[in-house]
Amino acid sequence: MNDTAPLDLARLRRSCSQCSLQQLCLPAGISGPELERLDDIVRRRRTIGRGERLFRIGDALSSVYVARDGAFKTVSLSEDGEEQVLGFHLAGELIGLDALGEGVHRCEAIALGDANVCEVPFDQLTDIATQLPGLQHQLLRVIGHSLNRDHDHMGMLVRRQANERIALFLHGLTERFRQIGQSPIAFKLPMSREDVARYLGLALETVSRGFTRLQEDAVISVHGRRVEILNGEELVRLAHGVEADQTSRARRAR
Amino acid sequence: MNDTAPLDLARLRRSCSQCSLQQLCLPAGISGPELERLDDIVRRRRTIGRGERLFRIGDALSSVYVARDGAFKTVSLSEDGEEQVLGFHLAGELIGLDALGEGVHRCEAIALGDANVCEVPFDQLTDIATQLPGLQHQLLRVIGHSLNRDHDHMGMLVRRQANERIALFLHGLTERFRQIGQSPIAFKLPMSREDVARYLGLALETVSRGFTRLQEDAVISVHGRRVEILNGEELVRLAHGVEADQTSRARRAR
DNA sequence: CGCAGAGTTGATACCAGTCAACAAAAGTGG
DNA sequence: CCACTTTTGTTGACTGGTATCAACTCTGCG
Numbered sequence: 001m002n003d004t005a006p007l008d009l010a011r012l013r014r015s016c017s018q019c020s021l022q023q024l025c026l027p028a029g030i031s032g033p034e035l036e037r038l039d040d041i042v043r044r045r046r047t048i049g050r051g052e053r054l055f056r057i058g059d060a061l062s063s064v065y066v067a068r069d070g071a072f073k074t075v076s077l078s079e080d081g082e083e084q085v086l087g088f089h090l091a092g093e094l095i096g097l098d099a100l101g102e103g104v105h106r107c108e109a110i111a112l113g114d115a116n117v118c119e120v121p122f123d124q125l126t127d128i129a130t131q132l133p134g135l136q137h138q139l140l141r142v143i144g145h146s147l148n149r150d151h152d153h154m155g156m157l158v159r160r161q162a163n164e165r166i167a168l169f170l171h172g173l174t175e176r177f178r179q180i181g182q183s184p185i186a187f188k189l190p191m192s193r194e195d196v197a198r199y200l201g202l203a204l205e206t207v208s209r210g211f212t213r214l215q216e217d218a219v220i221s222v223h224g225r226r227v228e229i230l231n232g233e234e235l236v237r238l239a240h241g242v243e244a245d246q247t248s249r250a251r252r253a254r
Numbered sequence: 255m256n257d258t259a260p261l262d263l264a265r266l267r268r269s270c271s272q273c274s275l276q277q278l279c280l281p282a283g284i285s286g287p288e289l290e291r292l293d294d295i296v297r298r299r300r301t302i303g304r305g306e307r308l309f310r311i312g313d314a315l316s317s318v319y320v321a322r323d324g325a326f327k328t329v330s331l332s333e334d335g336e337e338q339v340l341g342f343h344l345a346g347e348l349i350g351l352d353a354l355g356e357g358v359h360r361c362e363a364i365a366l367g368d369a370n371v372c373e374v375p376f377d378q379l380t381d382i383a384t385q386l387p388g389l390q391h392q393l394l395r396v397i398g399h400s401l402n403r404d405h406d407h408m409g410m411l412v413r414r415q416a417n418e419r420i421a422l423f424l425h426g427l428t429e430r431f432r433q434i435g436q437s438p439i440a441f442k443l444p445m446s447r448e449d450v451a452r453y454l455g456l457a458l459e460t461v462s463r464g465f466t467r468l469q470e471d472a473v474i475s476v477h478g479r480r481v482e483i484l485n486g487e488e489l490v491r492l493a494h495g496v497e498a499d500q501t502s503r504a505r506r507a508r
Numbered sequence: 509c510g511c512a513g514a515g516t517t518g519a520t521a522c523c524a525g526t527c528a529a530c531a532a533a534a535g536t537g538g
Numbered sequence: 539c540c541a542c543t544t545t546t547g548t549t550g551a552c553t554g555g556t557a558t559c560a561a562c563t564c565t566g567c568g
């Protein structure tokens with residue numbers, strides 16, 4: 001899949017203590033010998049190909065995962081078999097918490113491209129969390145962030161119109177890219193228009209039109225999945241329901 | 255408000271070990287002396303009046319709460335000051351987890367009617383959870399259920415039309431009433447039409463029309479907030495996007 | 509080069525939001 | 539206890555945003 005295996009291997013061997021995601025991930029807030037104990041249970045370097053699944057609906061909760069690089073979507077299936085996208089997971093974000101309630105996964109985690117993840121056996125994680133209060137605290141924090149993302153997601157879905165949702169979505173992405181140290185103003189979307197649509201509760205055509213419109217208004221530039229943010233402030237305004245300004249409207253009127 | 259105060263007082267004094275919500279609440283899975291330790295930190299018997307708040311946006315996370323009776327809504331405020339209802343909380347359901355991420359509440363918990371709650375100081379809870387693995391496990395389970403409810407909520411919001419959302423909402427309520435031992439077929443809605451609308455992402459008029467239509471189709475009977483489920487199976491069908499049957503459509507056509 | 513998947517654009521229909529008036533219920537004060 | 543106000547819920551008419559259906563273009567890839 002990749003001819004730079006030796007190099008990757010070296011990078012992948014890094015322990016939690018050396019990982020660039022440390023501050024976002026479970027190790028935040030613990031250190032020294034405690035970190036080593038966490039390190040021991042983390043099975044690193046699981047590579048996942050595009051379209052592969054970390055787990056499926058109905059699978060027992062065995063591990064939680066942290067995307068190390070690459071991106072994932074979690075989807076649930078409605079009675080008629082349609083995918084609904086519950087969330088996107090970028091580097092450093094925990095995947096698999098959906099099984100916390102009943103111990104069985106309620107959604108599927110699908111790699112949006114080639115990716116690799118840290119796999120953390122859940123029983124062992126909770127085990128050592130009882131012994132390391134700092135880890136328990138951080139685990140709760142990470143779960144909390146997941147809850148927050150869900151709430152933000154709902155905020156996009158409720159009583160906002162299509163262009164607003166799309167602006168919110170793009171704005172949220174830039175913030176997350178910034179957090180993990182990637183460029184927040186020029187990036188490649190890891191997901192398809194259809195995925196975005198199923199995430200935002202819109203038809204994929206509407207998403208496409210929304211992107212086009214943002215480009216017409218000179219807020220972003222889009223070429224397929226390549227997106228560049230040209231006017232971040234305007235993006236934020238649009239995300240909060242402000243109509244596009246006069247010049248943009250004039251441009252569209254032509 | 256109620257002249258049976260002495261009786262209530264006696265009931266409210268019950269410890270976790272005697273509480274009817276035990277199986278739904280934190281004590282599930284622990285027992286004996288361990289239960290007593292949990293019991294010790296629970297400040298019971300806080301009474302909350304209709305419209306009062308357990309906490310506000312920006313408050314530091316000090317306690318989580320379990321509704322003992324009564325119902326709550328949690329709401330977040332959008333930039334323009336509009337309420338969006340993130341969830342409804344019936345007896346036995348944990349409130350306050352929204353602050354898990356940053357230690358600060360992101361939403362407000364408002365009593366929908368007079369209620370009383372168990373207040374559980376959060377630091378002490380996590381403290382003894384490190385010592386009682388059964389409690390830690392149950393805490394994670396309860397958090398997981400909260401996540402599940404959020405996901406179910408999203409499922410209602412994404413690409414479902416108004417009548418479907420309303421049917422799903424009612425169906426979900428009956429399930430929750432059943433769980434806490436209240437009648438799942440005849441109940442009084444604790445929340446207003448507006449709350450339902452802000453929860454489902456609809457206009458309140460649309461919710462009102464939806465209820466009326468369900469009544470016309472003889473699926474439910476509504477008088478203000480009193481609801482009776484007349485045809486549970488049909489309700490489930492409607493919740494899954496099946497059109498109303500011929501006879502109902504004929505009735506509407508008149 | 510040709511193909512399949514992904515994305516764009518256009519025309520049309522319809523669901524649900526909005527505005528508005530009314531009805532019923534629940535408080536409020538004399 | 540009744541009149542008044544306020545809140546809550548219902549119903550109707552109209553409009554607009556978005557889904558849907560359909561054709562087309564672009565991109566990457568074997």
